[in-house]
Amino acid sequence: MGRISDAREKLLQVAFDLIYDHSYGTVSVDHICKRARVNKGSFYYFFRTKTELVIEAYEEHWRLKRPDYDRIFSTQVPPLKRLEMWCDYICEVQRKRFEKYEHVCGCPYTSVGSELATCDEKVRLKAMDLIERTVKYVESAIVDAKREGLVQVDNATITAQQIHAYIQGLLLRAKIYNDLKILRQAKPTVQMMAGARTVSA
Amino acid sequence: MGRISDAREKLLQVAFDLIYDHSYGTVSVDHICKRARVNKGSFYYFFRTKTELVIEAYEEHWRLKRPDYDRIFSTQVPPLKRLEMWCDYICEVQRKRFEKYEHVCGCPYTSVGSELATCDEKVRLKAMDLIERTVKYVESAIVDAKREGLVQVDNATITAQQIHAYIQGLLLRAKIYNDLKILRQAKPTVQMMAGARTVSA
């Protein structure tokens, strides 16, 4: 019953792309509609507000990326290898973006999270939510590494949070310097952070 | 000759404050003028564009903060103690902001740098510039620590960059989680990163 449409999906994808390549503040609903070739009326048929759109766009983005994370952090892969593959994956994703848009775009979730953390509580919570999911993968890798006696850590949860924070900081640096080379350092530093004993809080 | 005015200084301070507590995109020139009790005509007497204002506001902010950094990273202080004091200083600054605005605001330079890195080249370059200055302090602490045999590092420059990236990531996390407790982990992790051997690139 009724006609079917891919307008919603197009809007989600275009919104993600534009906001990731620029910022939430500089991308307007009009821009998104123009690029998606959808009328603004249709936009507001699918989404109540710009905030709601961005939240759904990022959730959709995660839905598409999740298989990659499941593969990289599979228990079939040795724990420390998972972290290496994760670093390589990040570099690769950033490289592809750079080739397409000539910008190092950093992490989409923390970029929009940082921009709106103090302005839009719903976006802040969604960014937290998405970050949490990634940290969980890192944590399970650390737990497994510890169980196999590969690393010496007091607290796997805290260690995972520290490694994730470092990776986010590195991505932020790469974005601001617009320099992919900065990401080369990720792998050795992550191994070091995972392998060395962290002083627990 | 001519009348004197503190309008310029008020605009710089209000602009920094509003943008730090919200974002570049959500703070308008009108907001800044209203809060500073300055007419928009005067605004454009002192600054050519909003971009120019934000750049000058952040430069001014650094000018005010620099004495703190010179004190913390003074050669009179033992090198590893400098890093500890730096972490304490960051916690303290964030705590004060939080009490005033009920937000963890993170690092002002990387916040605006992240927001505009792909949109405004001048702001991106200024953010790089300001980051570079802080990294220099960290680097000199690592160099001194190495000379005194307190740490084992291959490359002080890279180590300083890694520590700075980590701290930025932690501040970003604290901002998105709106949680000051996250910053408690800074000191032990920084000591670990400074003290352990990092694999050079």
Add this chain to the structure above:
DNA sequence: ATAATAGTTGACCGGTTGGACAACCTGCTT
């Protein structure tokens, strides 16, 4: 006093913003 300098004022601009809307199509179901 005068003139030059330095800063102020508030109205004004065209364009854009996020959002609302009634009217209108389109294709499935019965």
Add this chain to the structure above:
DNA sequence: AAGCAGGTTGTCCAACCGGTCAACTATTAT
């Protein structure tokens, strides 16, 4: 073939955006 849910269209809105401007005023040096 008729009914209707599902989606589309383009116009309209008031508010706001960054930025401009000519006229005005206060201060200081001469």
